[in-house]
Amino acid sequence: MKQGHRTANWLLERLAVDAAVAGDILEEYERRRSRIWFAKQFMVAVCAGVWNPVRDDKLIVLRAMFIGWGAVSAWSLLIGYPWQLLRSWPPGPSLAPAKVFLNLLFLLATNAAVAWVLARIEHTRRAITLLAFLIFQSACYVYASYEEGRRLVMDSIDQPRFRPYLRFMWANSLRWSWALWSAAY
Amino acid sequence: MPKQSYLGEFELVVMLAVIRLGEGAYGVPVYREIEEQTGRGAAFGTVYATLDRLERKGLVRSDLGDPTPERGGRAKRYFRATAKGLRAVRQARQVLTKLWRGLSELEGEIA
Numbered sequence: 001m002k003q004g005h006r007t008a009n010w011l012l013e014r015l016a017v018d019a020a021v022a023g024d025i026l027e028e029y030e031r032r033r034s035r036i037w038f039a040k041q042f043m044v045a046v047c048a049g050v051w052n053p054v055r056d057d058k059l060i061v062l063r064a065m066f067i068g069w070g071a072v073s074a075w076s077l078l079i080g081y082p083w084q085l086l087r088s089w090p091p092g093p094s095l096a097p098a099k100v101f102l103n104l105l106f107l108l109a110t111n112a113a114v115a116w117v118l119a120r121i122e123h124t125r126r127a128i129t130l131l132a133f134l135i136f137q138s139a140c141y142v143y144a145s146y147e148e149g150r151r152l153v154m155d156s157i158d159q160p161r162f163r164p165y166l167r168f169m170w171a172n173s174l175r176w177s178w179a180l181w182s183a184a185y
Numbered sequence: 186m187p188k189q190s191y192l193g194e195f196e197l198v199v200m201l202a203v204i205r206l207g208e209g210a211y212g213v214p215v216y217r218e219i220e221e222q223t224g225r226g227a228a229f230g231t232v233y234a235t236l237d238r239l240e241r242k243g244l245v246r247s248d249l250g251d252p253t254p255e256r257g258g259r260a261k262r263y264f265r266a267t268a269k270g271l272r273a274v275r276q277a278r279q280v281l282t283k284l285w286r287g288l289s290e291l292e293g294e295i296a
Contacts (some may be wrong), residue, residue, distance in 0.1 A: 009257040021233050023252075024212030028229075030255050044230035052234065157281030 008038060014127075014181060017045045053128045060125060064118065064132035071117040075110050104172065109177040111137075130180055138173065145169075192244075198223060199235045199275050203245055203264050210265045211250065212263040236264055244270030 008029060012022035025041045053060055116131060122129040139155070149169065155162040193198060202218040203210045212229055215236075220226045221250065248260035266274070290292045 012257070018233065019259045020212060020249075021229050021263065022260035023256035024216065026231050026259070027213050027253075027256045029214065043231050044228035045233075046230075048230035048234050115189065 008042070011042065012045070017042075017049045020079055021029045021045050021049075031036060050128055050131060053125050060122075061132045064122070064129040065136045067121055067129075068114050068118055068133035068136065071114040072110060096119055104175070108175060108179040109170070111176050112182070115180040115182075137176070141173070192273055194229075195227075195275050196235055196239060197274065199232060200244065200266060200270060201240065203236075204271070204274065208265075210264045215264070230246050235247075239270065240263055240264075242269075243267060 001097055009022075010025060012025065016026075022045070025038070025045060028041075029038050114133070118129050118133060119126040152166050152169070156166050198219060199215065202215045202222070206214050206218060212232065216227065216229060216232055219232065232270050236245060236247070240247060245264045245266055247264050250263050251259045252258045
């Protein structure tokens with residue numbers, strides 16, 4: 001299998017694509033099909049892979065939200081106290097690099113733990129479950145930090161010094177998604 | 186009177202491709218057959234969504250074959266038309282033929 005095809009295989013494995021469909025796409029891609037052809041097939045297969053389980057079982061999204069939320073709560077209860085201790089150390093402002101790093105570590109560990117739980121409960125449909133939870137989590141995040149985000153975006157337009165914060169927020173959301181997907185697969 | 190399974194246009198195309206291919210009807214040959222016969226390329230996702238729908242209606246059935254290296258170790262899913270599926274295709278043909286008959290605007294259009 002060529003390098004490009006290995007990447008395609010990796011992508012198909014990790015997204016909501018049925019094994020038989022993924023196999024057919026790869027087999028046809030090996031037969032001198034273009035990257036544009038692959039991109040089209042990939043997009044349609046992912047959309048179908050996401051939509052079909054939701055159409056067959058409409059409660060899957062609600063289940064993902066409840067299980068994910070339950071896992072977040074259990075995780076927070078489990079390590080809440082040690083985490084409070086960690087947050088007060090080292091002494092200093094809340095945006096000190098060490099504290100920011102610890103905060104990020106906690107968020108990534110939380111997402112990894114939630115993804116692990118979700119992937120084991122909904123083993124056969126883990127991609128759609130993870131995606132549903134990720135959308136739910138992102139919606140909560142946007143709702144909670146909407147004002148802050150809006151202010152940052154507005155301020156960043158004429159004041160470049162705010163842009164690193166905006167980049168940091170964006171990078172964090174990517175890290176969350178990465179942690180979620182990596183722990184599940 | 187038993188409930189009849191009406192076939193949509195693409196469902197009919199996929200059914201005919203599966204019937205034409207016989208034993209070797211898995212995703213890739215079905216896709217190529219549709220592309221060759223209709224002159225337009227469909228997406229595998231669309232073909233499989235249609236095949237899944239046909240299977241739920243009981244018009245086709247599927248079995249898993251052996252995995253191969255060029256497919257990243259994934260198994261082929263072979264499809265075969267059921268007796269109900271063959272009846273549905275015959276019925277679709279009869280309905281279309283009846284509708285076609287006597288249309289003077291379309292006389293001579295059929296090859």
